Amino acid sequence: MAAEPGTSHVTFAAGAAISPAGDVIEADVARHRANAVLAALKALHLNETGGITFEPAANRLDSGREADKRRLLPHPDRGVVWEQLCEQARTGARLTPTFLVFLAIAFLLSAVGVATASPLTLVGAMVVGPEFRPLSALSVGIVRRDAALVRESLRTLTISFPVAMLATAVATFLWIRLGWIGTGDVENARAFDFIYEVGPFSLVVALLAGAAGMLALVTYTSTVLVGVFISVTTVPAAGLAVVAVFAGKWSVVLSSLGQLGVNLIGIVLAGVVVLLVLQRLELASERPRFLPWMRRRLERARTR
Known part of the structure; x- marks a missing residue:
């Protein structure tokens, strides 16, 4: 999630989930990258072993690296989830x-x-x-x-x-x-x-x-x-x-x-x-980022 250019404010809480037991990961995802991110998460079967919750983000004030990161994204408000x-x-x-x-x-x-x-x-x-x-x-x-x-x-x-x-x-x-x-x-x-x-x-x-x-x-x-x-x-x-x-x-x-x-x-x-x-x-505007990166990680994991 942190390596995806369309995400920001990635957080990880180990062991925070009780039922089912597990970790909690949260991230803000640009709308035009949401479909690719959701597809990659479903490819990991997270929707079967746990759960994936997503909703429109509320207004947010921030600055620094995360804001610069989003400004580099093309058409951040375009796309249908x-x-x-x-x-x-x-x-x-x-x-x-x-x-x-x-x-x-x-x-x-x-x-x-x-x-x-x-x-x-x-x-x-x-x-x-x-x-x-x-x-x-x-x-x-x-x-x-x-x-x-x-x-x-x-x-x-x-x-x-x-x-x-x-x-x-x-x-x-x-x-x-x-x-x-x-x-x-x-x-x-x-x-x-x-x-x-x-x-x-x-x-x-x-x-x-x-x-x-x-x-x-x-x-x-x-x-x-x-x-x-x-x-x-x-x-x-x-x-x-x-x-x-x-x-x-x-x-x-x-x-x-x-x-x-x-x-x-x-x-x-x-x-x-x-x-x-x-x-x-x-x-027309889709640029594959998250899915190829996830495939490479999975291939390396299988090799090890």
Whole structure:
């Protein structure tokens, strides 16, 4: 670890680990070298005999040799830590009760926003919607050729959306029976024609939002994700489709579902393109340092 140009602040604590018993080694690793370092550590089977924990480093103040060492590194902030991104994708692709509840709440908020002509409620529905997690996981699965991740993401999307729409339909029926809203309230959607009118900018917005969302994931910029959620109309389109069914506005239903499909496809496609570009940049700038050094050490150890 100390010989790797992309590492700094290497520490060693002999016998510090209790279960499993062993040593503890820590180091700060430049992002663009993280994949090579993790691959070399896994080649030593440390993930089987012990454990490897990695996370983005916090802000740090230092000077001297370590700071000079990092300044010599090319593009220290470039690159995707694929192990971390894939783990996040696997977590986001899972269909959990919490995910279903959040998606159903988002759909219900969108139905209320349409019925009451409340733009703020629609924005709230966009923010609450968790659909970007399986969509981004689907993009990661396609790029990494992980069939299991692709299947899990598609399973989550194909089950959660119909379930959330069914819950919204039941709630809308009860609101109509209670007299809280009327079937004519779907006409309020004309004030929000961007929800259901499919046009060229529908795909453009979806592509831009998907690209921004994927960049936010790989750079750990969570605040950008909020803007992505607000910019796309996946949740409002699905909620409007449910409300329009009760109003008998079948053209609005079909247009809303079309808007939903365009947004979902655009987000996944943009995520795939961003990851492919980052992967190509990483391969083009990769300079083998750690792995050859580790191979030489292993060969010398076998010889001895």
